[in-house]
Amino acid sequence: MWQSCGHQSSTGQGKGLVGSNAASKVYVAPGEHDEFYAFLSGGFSGQVSVYGLPSGRLLKVIPVFSVDAEKAYGFNEETKPLLNTTHGFIPWDDAHHPELSQTKGVPDGRWLFINGNNTPRVARIDLSTFETVETIEIPNSGGNHSSPFTTENTEYIVAGTRFSVPFPQKDVAIGTYKENFKGALTYIKVAPEDGQMSIAFQILVPGYDYDLAHSGKGKSHGWTFFTTYNAEQSHTLKEVNASQYDKDYIAAVNWKKAEEYLAQGKYQEFPTAYYRNHYSEESHMATSEKIEKVKVLVPSECPGLIYYLPTPKSPHGVDVDPSGEYIVGNGKLSADMSVHSFDKMQKAIANEAFEKEIDGIPVLKYEEVLAGIVKEPGLGPLHTEFDGKGNAYTTFFISSEVVKWKLGTWEVLDRAPCYYSVGHLMIPGGDSKKPWGKYLVALNKITKDRYLPTGPEMNHSAQLYDISGDKMELILDFPTIGEPHYAQAIPADIVKPKSKKIYELGANKHPHAAKSEKEARVERNGNEIHVYMTTIRSHFAPDNIEGIKVGDKVYFHVTNLEQDWDVPHGFSVLGARTSELLIMPGQTETLLWEPRKEGVYPFYCTDFCSALHQEMQGYIRVSARNQNVPLKWGTGEQPES
């Protein structure tokens, strides 16, 4: 199936075993555009990386959960509130699963959601600006891993706790795990018009580890499936203690039933606390709101809300095929893969084919819900996606491969090696009702010799396969930022028309905007200085400022007056203790500067903006508190000395 390559690399080394036309398949010539946007999570980087496919070029890093000095994200006053939580300002998280919003089960290019795993949160990115515009904290959770998988019309995105914690959180001995620790499955409502998130309800579940999720589609629309591991409920040396049982569970949640129970008032309202943080494109500012209660549904009080499907063994991913019929459990320690049938599950529920009940949750009989078994396909199955042509593709971490198999017959059709230790995989639209099915990206955990070495630490590695034919063809390796866990991709034509070029200056409602040089000024309010500054090629107004005192808090509110595409200006001042500002046309951003010593400090534009960019510079004079230097400012005229 592999051919020797006809091309010679410019390094003079042999090409290895890739298809003979691989170079032309991935090459996007200067000036041409990629076919797909791919959104890769950054894992421990806390961000989202946007790549073009098939070129594998990194188009942008979108800061989400981690502060980013390059864009002043989390440093400027406007975006700081996006990182507020009940644990304080938390400027880092572990971002795992990018999830595109869907309409009728197909990615629609409006928003991208992503979970924060460490300090449980979900963020929303607006795909007209490629900026993070909302974050929401998830209460009663520890490790928000099975998140933020969407329902068919983005009615909800979900958040299931990977680590159970005391519910509600309290000081108890770790050894009381079985008694005190619980899981929570959270449903976040997404407002259809503007995407704003709010927690609709939580479901209180046994203290297992809830690992991954997918919602049903088509016939199974209205349901969500969550994997569990650690049904053993161990709290130490889990690598041994949570790997004891032959089967753990897939939790099947009927969220339409949940809506009925909510409407009937069959919920408990728990005191809690979590933050919703929202960035307004009008004011260019984020604000925070603290919410202090949550509606909780208890399975024992809500029959029909949730069932457990026994699934071998410590299942990791749970993936639903485009028809909505097959629910694939990827039992990471299992030799075979079990696929459940939604129709059989419905029948088993109707027949009450239960093997037992756990905390009010009926456990369905394994044989009664099983659609089929993929026999010994590989070692360590983790995740499955679909091509829309009746085929499934599963990653195997231990045997380092992607295996293609047929839905319904369960036969293995093809296998391709991965370099090395593949985790998630991604097919554009591959978890939706209509996969675009042309490419497959394997997200590998171990890199070793795939690229030029860069010391002990190296980037992780993605591999791109052409899956348009019967056999998978490896066509490109490309390094990735952080540790990409999952990715989603969408045809460029869906997103491109939505992409904004500038912010309109006229629509700027920032409370400290100066919309023309005439409005540029400096005001003192106690020991707060507000500098209302403008930028246009290539000068600041004002560019000479005097009368600042040591101990003042100086807020530079900088408005970029440009209205041309791709003409940002930057701003920084010597000793800036956080970052610079990078201000897009029509936008206002605010840098806080607290000078410590008297002297005269330069500030300058940090983004090369014109042939006279090096001249875009000014000075700010800082005096001792007891010096009588009046506040004054100017541009193009010499302040009196």
Place this chain on the structure above:
Amino acid sequence: MWQSCGHQSSTGQGKGLVGSNAASKVYVAPGEHDEFYAFLSGGFSGQVSVYGLPSGRLLKVIPVFSVDAEKAYGFNEETKPLLNTTHGFIPWDDAHHPELSQTKGVPDGRWLFINGNNTPRVARIDLSTFETVETIEIPNSGGNHSSPFTTENTEYIVAGTRFSVPFPQKDVAIGTYKENFKGALTYIKVAPEDGQMSIAFQILVPGYDYDLAHSGKGKSHGWTFFTTYNAEQSHTLKEVNASQYDKDYIAAVNWKKAEEYLAQGKYQEFPTAYYRNHYSEESHMATSEKIEKVKVLVPSECPGLIYYLPTPKSPHGVDVDPSGEYIVGNGKLSADMSVHSFDKMQKAIANEAFEKEIDGIPVLKYEEVLAGIVKEPGLGPLHTEFDGKGNAYTTFFISSEVVKWKLGTWEVLDRAPCYYSVGHLMIPGGDSKKPWGKYLVALNKITKDRYLPTGPEMNHSAQLYDISGDKMELILDFPTIGEPHYAQAIPADIVKPKSKKIYELGANKHPHAAKSEKEARVERNGNEIHVYMTTIRSHFAPDNIEGIKVGDKVYFHVTNLEQDWDVPHGFSVLGARTSELLIMPGQTETLLWEPRKEGVYPFYCTDFCSALHQEMQGYIRVSARNQNVPLKWGTGEQPES
């Protein structure tokens, strides 16, 4: 010269005008390695990006001046001291010019230096680990832009102030610029055996803006050339006021003469303060040292130390050809380009062909030092590099092109358009004595439509040209991180053999390392908790900890016991207020956690390490201060409840 492309892109769009074999020229097949390492500055990102050429793939981002949550750089206790300055902990800077160390005028692959422009600093990266191992602050400077260009054997790297400031820094009116503001040219000694940096001396110069620099080579070894602009000494609306004069200057410094004056004691010792911060690979820790004086040479007291070469008009780059004879001034507002001759300069000095003297600096007569003029080559020349075959390549910002011209005859040989507004360019070894001259990278400031749009903010763009033939051939566009100002590249074979795979556990001298699970423990010292933790696939020791109180400072010292290539472990805990840790095999890193509320919090491995990575997790119990919960810890056994 351009041909239509024979390849069809997978997007189905036409390819535009690139060479017909461009795809095969840039394609590096899966498993094969790039031919060159390219180090691109991040500009306002504060970092260095490492790309492979010709593929344009991003191999790694090296954090330097900006904190980086992904790698815990500037967040873990070990690397925080690298960001100490006299202005406090400054976790951001504007990184401009990567510079490879050289031996005999050729890059040797030992170290990479880079300047911090905003809060004046220089950093050194060790190319065996690709980590930042040293930073040094530059006193008496504002905007360390003309830096860190090296001398022929890395005797020195230099740092010239872009913005003049009061010397020494003090509270004076901005309007007293001409009287009080001065420039400083700093020479940093580099220890030949281990690369450690120390400031050897500064030269006090007039209050102009010192923009860029290059040292001589071959016959001009022993000299450094710095461009100036703003010889007008304006301090406001510089875009107008600093563009008045027909000529500014290139300052030619005889640093061997400076060494003689230093040896003779002809310097003034000024009180000042700056930090040297050094990371030890043995202890895996950085330490800071504050230095409180600097040796200053004053030109009027040191004849022969420095001369000015008049150069039209606001010259930006100054570039010395491989022979050391030609000193190219890139007068950004000049219609022509002036090239000076080193031989003629020597003769003019001997003949005292001076037009005047400024603050003790003789100004040489323009005609007496001129080698030739490149007539109307383009608009807005910024930078020049060389191919080692007698040709020079200059970027033109305003006319957006690279122009190839011949040294000595000054004739234009070729021109290639850039998309758009090119700043620096880079040829591997292109500013050294022996350029490798195969590729040219144009670093463009404006991107607009070159890639799929990503909202108002988009990545900047690099373009790769094949320059092995007579005509430049555009073969690839690739997006870049931050705003790459300059780049350097080196054949992979020089760096690759130096690259470390792991840190040896036996050599780990971190004061809080636990080198086996037996050494894992928890200690209380007042309200400080020290957790000596180990990681190995796939568990922590300890993984259950009790007895922590609200208000404690918990230091997790985590040692990765693995000794296999590319098996890092991560560590984080719910509510971690900075970042996670990413610990390479054999390394120890420390995370500070300050729990605010009682409860039981999960911690886990943040880097997917094995099939049982999801199980690599533990709990830490936090009690109120008045609760009597004894300190205890365990792995694999249940703490008493």
